[in-house]
Amino acid sequence: MFEKKIFIQNGEENKRLDKFIALKLNISRNKVQQLIQNNKIYLFNKIVKDNNHITKVNDIYYINMPTQEHNCSITPNINIPITVLYEDQDIIIINKEPGITVHPGAGTKDDTLVNGLIAHYGSTLSYIGKASRPGIVHRLDKDTSGLMVIARNEHSYYFLSDLLLKKQIKKEYLAVVWGIPNPKCNIIKNHIDTKSNNKQMMTVTHSQNKGKLAITEYNTIQTFANIATLVKCRIYTGRTHQIRVHMSYIGNSIIGDQKYGKNDSKIAKYAQQSTIINTLKRQALHAHKLGFIHPTTNTYIEFNSDIPNDIQILLNELAQLAKNSITIR
Template identity: 40%
Template sequence: MSDEPLIEDDEPTVLEARLEAGGTRLDKALTGIFPALSRARLQALLAEDAVSRDGQTVSSGSAKAQAGLYTIILPPVISATPAPEAIPLTVLFEDADLIVVDKPAGMAAHPAPGSETGTLVNALLAHCGASLSGIGGVARPGIVHRLDKDTSGVMVAAKSDRAHAGLSALFAAHDIERTYIALTRGAPSPSKGRIETLIGRSSSDRKKMAVLRSGGRNAVTDYVVQRVFGLPAKAGGAPMAARVACTLHTGRTHQIRVHLASKGAPILGDQVYGSGSPATAVRAAIVEAGLARQALHAAVLGFVHPVTGEPLRFETAPPPDMGELERLLEAL
């Protein structure tokens, strides 16, 4: 690979290089075979599960490197500074240090190729002005966690650097209450349980995440089936759909979507992990409800205020598309 600047693109860039001999720290060894990437950048990519060796995810930069073929999934980069945009926000809480909002589906958390404008960052820059924390970088000021663009729900952003550092520490320690509501095809079995797996990049499609037998990072989700829809006529049969509450104990990319799919109950409307087709009646309900995304809503976010020490907890109901779909499913 050359030292030329990396080209921006709408799709992730896949880099590959072979390390002939190991023994040194992995992050240091990788700078030798990927000279266009700084050591700090490589450490960040390792933490994001974007690096693999011979198809197995590696995440510790301090571990000893081993010989093999290394692959890096380099996410698209936005270089332009985002501009403030007067986008209405549903603000649940705000003080001098942080702001909590109910993010709508269809709004990206921060600028990225294909979503350069209209993001939460653009809205926050207009709403908060110069008070927004700059620790997240030029393109991601104030952002300490993310929801997928098409996932709705509660998000917190930092307005001060001390809040940014404190919130980041809470998320790193998983000392955050996070519960999501999902509408699924069928229902996971048993009706209540814990899903604990390794999650990392799929070996068959490096743009997707997957449950892995080895490599990846530990991911823990507790779930409970709150309601089932379209009960079968025969005893022991599977329902057509379900409402499932998922509580995160870790925060891996696409964790809930991957975990529910691994239980044979993918989220309705999920175009990436929703393999298989719902029942005809469920498909009709999705169309009638106008659901054009995965039916996933971040309903609860609870944490201790990193500056004041005040316990905070926020809860919002799923937006109209999910609410209408659930109403239609109840009639099955």
């Protein structure tokens, strides 16, 4: 049994308890309701009986979470590449390769990052949260490369999930986009929702009542004539496909993005002629910086990942075009 303590701060009051805890601990609302039914949640020293219980400032809740056993339904796969940059008894920092789905789902069962983690770390991972996602606190798209933090125990999982909820994990990405963003630096703030005619895609919605708030800050690092730009993106929310949707929304889709690439005819013609772009086979997006407070030491730690080889080759081609004063007309 693992006890989790939650202190209600200003701004967290007047919330329905089952919804609040589900969001706070990154677990299902149904699981929270089961904990309440089984007398596992206390307000101070009194058992909480009602799913509709409302939070108040300075309330302290104690949640007795059962430690889950190793989920043998996940098949270990030693062939999944796991590049570890740092590890201790609480966390693992990995550099995910492109082309690898993070966890099992529809159409992906045995060849995900989780299958590789199980093969290398087995029962030392945290199994709190969804059974198919041991240790997973946050995700990267299949064809996005870069840094991820993996939780190795319950304390780390809850601690990191709480940081994520409070937007206290620093996540920065490098992206190569078509054209030159205008302005060169900006914060994109709007709501993102699933498309009505395609639930596998996300889109910006101008209705405050639909979707979820998404905030992306981008800064121009280097431009390549009028063809493309290397940008740094920092996300303050973690919506599905967030950076890809936002950069496409402002007219500067990420090179190689087959889902959200809105390119004009001139750019499309150039892309068809580029062997490097045609062989990239993924969006030029890389999670290059990850920073957060360590779950045990309570000190801030930060990790960096260099631009991967396939994106660097693309940048080299763009730099050569710019040097030769080649532009898209």
